[in-house]
Amino acid sequence: MNKNExxxxxxxxxxxxxxxxxxxxxxxxxxxxxSGVSKAMLSQIEANKVNPTIGTLWKVVKALNIDFDAVLSGxxxxxxxxxxxxxxxxxxxxxxxxxxxxxxxSPLSMADFLELHLVTLPPGCIHxxxxxxxxxxxxxxxxSGNVTVIAGENQAHLNTGDVIAFQADVDHxxxxxxxxxxxxxxxxxxxxx
Numbered sequence: 151m152n153k154n155e156x157x158x159x160x161x162x163x164x165x166x167x168x169x170x171x172x173x174x175x176x177x178x179x180x181x182x183x184x185s186g187v188s189k190a191m192l193s194q195i196e197a198n199k200v201n202p203t204i205g206t207l208w209k210v211v212k213a214l215n216i217d218f219d220a221v222l223s224g225x226x227x228x229x230x231x232x233x234x235x236x237x238x239x240x241x242x243x244x245x246x247x248x249x250x251x252x253x254x255x256s257p258l259s260m261a262d263f264l265e266l267h268l269v270t271l272p273p274g275c276i277h278x279x280x281x282x283x284x285x286x287x288x289x290x291x292x293x294s295g296n297v298t299v300i301a302g303e304n305q306a307h308l309n310t311g312d313v314i315a316f317q318a319d320v321d322h323x324x325x326x327x328x329x330x331x332x333x334x335x336x337x338x339x340x341x342x343x
Contacts, residue, residue, distance in 0.1 A: 185213035271326035285341030295332025
């Protein structure tokens with residue numbers, strides 16, 4: 151090897167990864183969960199204290215859905231999201247207390263700031279929720295049926311097509327008082343989202 155040969159400096163990928171993570175509003179915990187790389191390692195990478203292996207970097211890049219070269223160059227070329235979750239792979243949760251069914255439509259990587267659900271309330275269902283974190287909001291669109299929403303001291307009767315937004319950091323209740331199932335689309339937005 152020639153002593154005068156000059157090699158390019160190893161890029162500080164940590165700054166680029168941190169910028170991309172923040173741009174996508176992801177916490178270190180969420181990125182660790184999505185990538186399979188520990189939060190401690192991600193923190194060290196972002197602080198430029200370690201140079202990650204190609205394998206580690208690849209996992210993080212895939213979780214962020216960005217171009218591998220973008221991390222090295224610092225350019226912000228993000229792949230356009232085009233993720234499909236087939237109906238048979240959507241997680242459904244049935245609550246024991248009310249028999250309400252929640253189909254989880256949002257990816258796990260969004261769990262710290264936003265949740266999307268398709269909710270089915272059987273006839274006569276009363277689904278009660280304890281307060282969420284201070285500042286949490288819920289947005290409901292009634293897809294079919296009639297639903298009563300109670301949030302703290304407020305109450306509203308909603309019909310198919312109605313939309314409601316309310317603070318969910320208080321006790322809140324969804325009631326289907328009809329003889330038919332009710333279906334609604336639910337968005338939960340956590341503080342900072």
